[in-house]
Every structure is written in structure tokens, then in C-alpha cells.
Amino acid sequence: MHEPTGWQPRPTQKWLILLLVFVAGLGVVTNRLMTTASETTRPDAPPESIPWQGGGMLALASSDKIVYISGEVHQPGVYTMPPDARVHDVVVAAQGLTDHADREQINLAAHIEDAEHIHIPRLEEPPPLVVSIAGEVHRPDVYRMPPGARVYDVVVAAQGLTDHADSAQVNLAAPVEDAQHLFIPRCGDPTQPEAPAPIAIQASDTPPAPIAIQVSDTPPALDRGIPPASLATVVNLNAATAAELETLEGIGTVLSERIIDYRTTHGAFASVEELQNIRGISPAMVETLRQYLTVGHE
Structure with a gap:
């Protein structure tokens, strides 16, 4: 057998050489990763993708526009639109306008800008x-x-x-x-x-008889079959029966019962104005009935 000629590394030297090669390769890979990360985080570098609310990443073209739409659309939110998109396109992406949207305040044909906030106002009712x-x-x-x-x-x-x-x-x-x-x-x-407009009728020179009771020649109660004796004097709020109260303009069964119930609960009426405390009797009605009422006690 021939003996090998030249220098031959020992086993320990072989492992040392392999370790040096590995370290050198690791340094090259690390340097490359750092360079890539630096380029990715540059402020002027456009993002290639963004997180999306549905999960995962959304790929973007460098010219796409991101807009936010709120207000009277069915699905307000952030949308990615093509470069030539209009407001109408964003509204369509947001599932359209609601029934309360004020369409007169929206220019659907307007161009959109990147990072624009589009607000759809509500129609004033x-x-x-x-x-x-x-x-x-x-x-x-x-x-x-x-x-x-x-x-x-x-x-x-x-x-x-x-x-x-x-x-x-x-x-x-x-x-x-x-x-x-x-x-x-x-x-x-x-x-x-x-x-009825009692104030205007009182100021009128010729008020129509069916409307203005105070200028009627014949009290309407006579037409209802109520004896004239019941109208000889004004109605006493603190003594009148339901039938007598119902002779008054605008007082029916419901209101006459409420007047009597109020009188029973709160005692005698102190003034005609106190009728306004009863539900269904307005200040205008009190003014109409004032001259036919008294609070004199029995």
C-alpha cells in the first residue's frame, strides 16, 4: 500500500472547518434578513398587505385607495377601492344607502381620495x-x-x-x-x-251661530231637548249633575264624569280655570265655557 502524500487534516480540524463554514453562512443569512426588514419598515415604502377584519391579510395594489364610510349606509366600515373609484362605488360596497339617508347632500359622482372619510348624513325629519x-x-x-x-x-x-x-x-x-x-x-x-277658534269668533262682527255659542240666539241645549229652566242660570261646577254638564259645548259623557270625579276627589272647584287640571279639557275650551260657568257653592 502507498502512504497518502501531502497534508491531511485531523478529525478535530475537520469539525473546526465545518463550524467556521456554518458560522459564515449564518452571518450571510442574518444580514440578508435585516436588510429585508429595513426595506419593509421604511415610511415611504407602500404596504403590500394589511390585516383585514375578516382574518388574514388583504393584498393591496400600490395605487388602491383606502376609504372609511359612515352614517346612513347598511354596512359602514373601511373599504379598499380602485384608483378611479367614485363615492357611488363606495356606497355600493357598503351595501347601499338606508331609507333615512339625505341623498340631496351626497355627490355620488365625486372622486374619492386615499384615507378619505365619507359620511352619509341622515335626512332631517x-x-x-x-x-x-x-x-x-x-x-x-x-x-x-x-x-x-x-x-x-x-x-x-x-x-x-x-x-x-x-x-x-x-x-x-x-x-x-x-x-x-x-x-x-x-x-x-x-x-x-x-x-273651533273661540277668540277669533268673539272678535268677529258676524260669527256663524252654529259655531259661536256665546252669540247664538238659541242655546244649543234647547235643541237637545233639555228644558229651558236648566239654562236659566249658568252651570255651577260644584253642584251640576252629569246631565247639566253635558249641556255645555264640548262636554260629553266622558268629560262630565271626569269633572264629577275630580270634584269628588279634590273638593269644590275654587275657580273655573281649575278645569284645566282635568285631562281632555284645554285652555281654549275653558275660555269658551267661562261665561257659562260659576263655582258658587250650593
């Missing part, structure tokens, strides 16, 4: 209508009604007509107005106006 109703309904009172309400809607809010209501004299389909007074007459009563 008109104020409610405040309407009073008296007469033959179960709950005479003042009610707040939505715009566009009809007389029927107010009657429903007042728990409906009583059995004595003369519905033939009431146009339930008529629209109501703010500050309107509705009066539901009793069967057999003369036709009553839906919205």
Missing part, C-alpha cells in the same frame, strides 16, 4: 303634529302625531269613538294640522266644527 281631540272619544287629550296623520289616526290614538259618537259628522280621512283641535260630536247634537 319634520317635527310631529300636536293635536287635541275632545268630545266622544274614550281618551280626550293632546297627542303628538307623525306628519301626514289623518283624523282617523288621532281617533285611534284616543282609543276610538264612544258608542254615542256621531261619526257621520266627522271626516276621518281629513289630514290634520299642527295645533289643530278636533271635536267629536254626540249623536243628536248640532254639527260641531273640528277646530
